[in-house]
Amino acid sequence: MSTIGISESEFQSLRDLIRERFGIFYDDTKQFLLQSRLQTRLLKCRVADFGAYYRYLTTSADREAEWAELASVLSNNETYFFRERAQLEVLAGEVLDEALKSGGGRLRVWSSACSTGEEPYTIAMMLTETHRISPANVTLHATDLSPRALEKATTAFYRELSFRATPVEMVQRYFRPFEGGFFINDEIKRMVAFSRINLLDARAVANMGIHDAIFCRNVLIYFDKPTQKRVVEAFAQALRPGGYLFLGHAESIMRITDLYEPVVTPKAIYYRRK
Numbered sequence: 001m002s003t004i005g006i007s008e009s010e011f012q013s014l015r016d017l018i019r020e021r022f023g024i025f026y027d028d029t030k031q032f033l034l035q036s037r038l039q040t041r042l043l044k045c046r047v048a049d050f051g052a053y054y055r056y057l058t059t060s061a062d063r064e065a066e067w068a069e070l071a072s073v074l075s076n077n078e079t080y081f082f083r084e085r086a087q088l089e090v091l092a093g094e095v096l097d098e099a100l101k102s103g104g105g106r107l108r109v110w111s112s113a114c115s116t117g118e119e120p121y122t123i124a125m126m127l128t129e130t131h132r133i134s135p136a137n138v139t140l141h142a143t144d145l146s147p148r149a150l151e152k153a154t155t156a157f158y159r160e161l162s163f164r165a166t167p168v169e170m171v172q173r174y175f176r177p178f179e180g181g182f183f184i185n186d187e188i189k190r191m192v193a194f195s196r197i198n199l200l201d202a203r204a205v206a207n208m209g210i211h212d213a214i215f216c217r218n219v220l221i222y223f224d225k226p227t228q229k230r231v232v233e234a235f236a237q238a239l240r241p242g243g244y245l246f247l248g249h250a251e252s253i254m255r256i257t258d259l260y261e262p263v264v265t266p267k268a269i270y271y272r273r274k
């Protein structure tokens with residue numbers, strides 16, 4: 001199969017279109033990455049070149065279905081259970097304490113770029129481990145842009161790579177082996193409600209309701225600064241005053257918005273909605 005090349009101007013137009021729709025930003029060094037990621041889409045859509053693919057995405061009757069496919073093709077779904085565990089311990093510790101004291105015994109958490117589900121399922125396991133809150137009193141929303149990642153999350157079947165940071169006893173307690181991998185148990189699975197949300201859709205974000213904590217880890221790095229600001233400011237509509245925002249280790253919103261103040265502990269850094 002010969003490669004279809006992307007010209008400079010086709011690259012600029014397509015990456016602007018993608019940034020506008022999903023926030024994911026391909027800088028000038030990523031021209032060939034985008035070219036290679038889109039090869040199979042050009043074939044599937046039966047278009048001859050990237051100019052025609054741009055027109056397909058903007059004018060074809062099937063464009064929404066193609067955008068859904070693109071969401072799966074363009075996203076990096078790297079994740080694993082118990083990733084950046086110190087932040088999850090803050091949730092199962094301080095944040096849970098506060099919710100039990102002042103939140104009427106309920107805890108509402110949103111894993112907003114949950115990928116294939118390892119993050120929200122880890123949250124469900126860690127809350128269960130505390131024996132301090134019943135699953136009936138936990139609201140655990142998990143959303144992502146990628147339909148393919150969400151499909152895997154709802155199937156809840158995982159292989160070795162997902163367990164690279166998982167304590168053995170947690171595997172024994174919460175998973176059932178099956179043909180070279182593991183299914184998560186039904187009790188944990190039932191605690192998580194998955195749906196598809198584009199974080200750039202401010203109305204959809206506001207419609208998620210109010211949460212005590214939002215996790216948005218390892219996704220802002222794919223956005224430019226104005227988009228990061230737009231997303232974290234929209235989260236303020238979905239957090240109670242004093243609620244918490246958890247970002248990935250490589251992500252910071254210190255110079256991006258003043259709606260949050262950082263909480264710096266020896267274990268973790270996270271943000272409190274003012």
Ligand SMILES: C[S@@+](CC[C@H](N)C(=O)[O-])C[C@H]1O[C@@H](n2cnc3c(N)ncnc32)[C@H](O)[C@@H]1O
Pocket residue numbers: 021022023024071075076077078079080083112113114115116119143144145146149197198199200216217218219222248
């Ligand atoms: C690297 S994964 C992070 C998964 C998990 N939060 C973690 O830290 O392990 C990034 C996820 O962000 C999602 N994503 C990218 N752009 C998005 C958008 N505009 N709205 C919602 N999710 C998005 C991708 O589909 C991908 O699953």
